Amino acid sequence: MLLQVTNLQHLYPVPRGRPQTVLDLPDWSLDEGQQIALTGASGSGKTTLLYILGGLLPPTQGDVHFSGKPLYQLSEARRDRWRARTVGFIFQDFHLLERYTVRENILLGQLFGGSAKRSRIDELLERLDLGEQQDYFPRHLSAGQKQRVAIARALVNQPSLILADEPTGNLDPERARSTTELLLQQAERQGCAVIMASHDPGLCRLFPDNFHLSPTPPKQSLSSS
Ligand SMILES: Nc1ncnc2c1ncn2[C@@H]1O[C@H](COP(=O)(O)OP(=O)(O)OP(=O)(O)O)[C@@H](O)[C@H]1O
Numbered sequence: 001m002l003l004q005v006t007n008l009q010h011l012y013p014v015p016r017g018r019p020q021t022v023l024d025l026p027d028w029s030l031d032e033g034q035q036i037a038l039t040g041a042s043g044s045g046k047t048t049l050l051y052i053l054g055g056l057l058p059p060t061q062g063d064v065h066f067s068g069k070p071l072y073q074l075s076e077a078r079r080d081r082w083r084a085r086t087v088g089f090i091f092q093d094f095h096l097l098e099r100y101t102v103r104e105n106i107l108l109g110q111l112f113g114g115s116a117k118r119s120r121i122d123e124l125l126e127r128l129d130l131g132e133q134q135d136y137f138p139r140h141l142s143a144g145q146k147q148r149v150a151i152a153r154a155l156v157n158q159p160s161l162i163l164a165d166e167p168t169g170n171l172d173p174e175r176a177r178s179t180t181e182l183l184l185q186q187a188e189r190q191g192c193a194v195i196m197a198s199h200d201p202g203l204c205r206l207f208p209d210n211f212h213l214s215p216t217p218p219k220q221s222l223s224s225s
């Protein structure tokens with residue numbers, strides 16, 4: 001088992017009101033290499049859950065075990081080091097560094113993880129069909145190409161988990177589909193688990209498993225399709 005969540009609750013403070021519970025997950029887990037689409041209405045807590053699972057947001061209650069170890073018992077500095085080596089993030093708006101080229105963006109991701117292997121970057125550029133654009137700056141890329149750079153950067157340190165927050169929200173439907181397929185294919189090749197938040201039922205069908213977050217806790221359900 002890669003991830004296990006027990007008695008997880010998250011509340012956000014509300015100005016002049018009682019804190020709002022946005023997540024209530026009594027028991028949930030993810031296997032190594034498992035690929036899950038995370039669904040749920042806007043505001044149901046998908047982004048919040050991805051941040052908690054990636055070690056970026058300590059939950060109000062409960063814990064997240066990663067490979068059997070309690071994530072939030074690590075210091076913030078150790079969690080940062082763990083994240084750089086273990087988790088790849090992909091966002092809707094790419095989060096590429098505009099002043100660096102495609103190759104440099106991927107290299108920076110690699111350096112954060114503590115290594116610098118040129119052949120690994122060459123391999124990813126080829127696998128994601130970015131060889132010709134490797135010296136381009138992000139402003140010279142199409143949206144689909146930018147997202148492929150973000151996927152390459154997320155995969156570069158051989159993470160065991162990719163967390164993707166509506167990564168194809170800025171792409172047209174055809175690109176969204178091919179980019180999601182590429183992400184799943186490349187993650188599978190590296191044995192990397194994927195959790196991808198999406199509103200698009202067509203994309204969710206590409207995943208072996210779906211996990212639906214209900215907007216009002218505690219009702220949650222896990223279904224396989
Ligand atoms: N930093 C914050 N402070 C207070 N409330 C927050 C904060 N971040 C999110 N929320 C609230 O928590 C709830 C869940 O937000 P979240 O962004 O996780 O939902 P989501 O499922 O990702 O929505 P969407 O599909 O629109 O991206 C929302 O009601 C939101 O207003």
Ligand SMILES: [Mg+2]
Nearest residue numbers: 046047048165
């Ligand atoms: Mg969100």
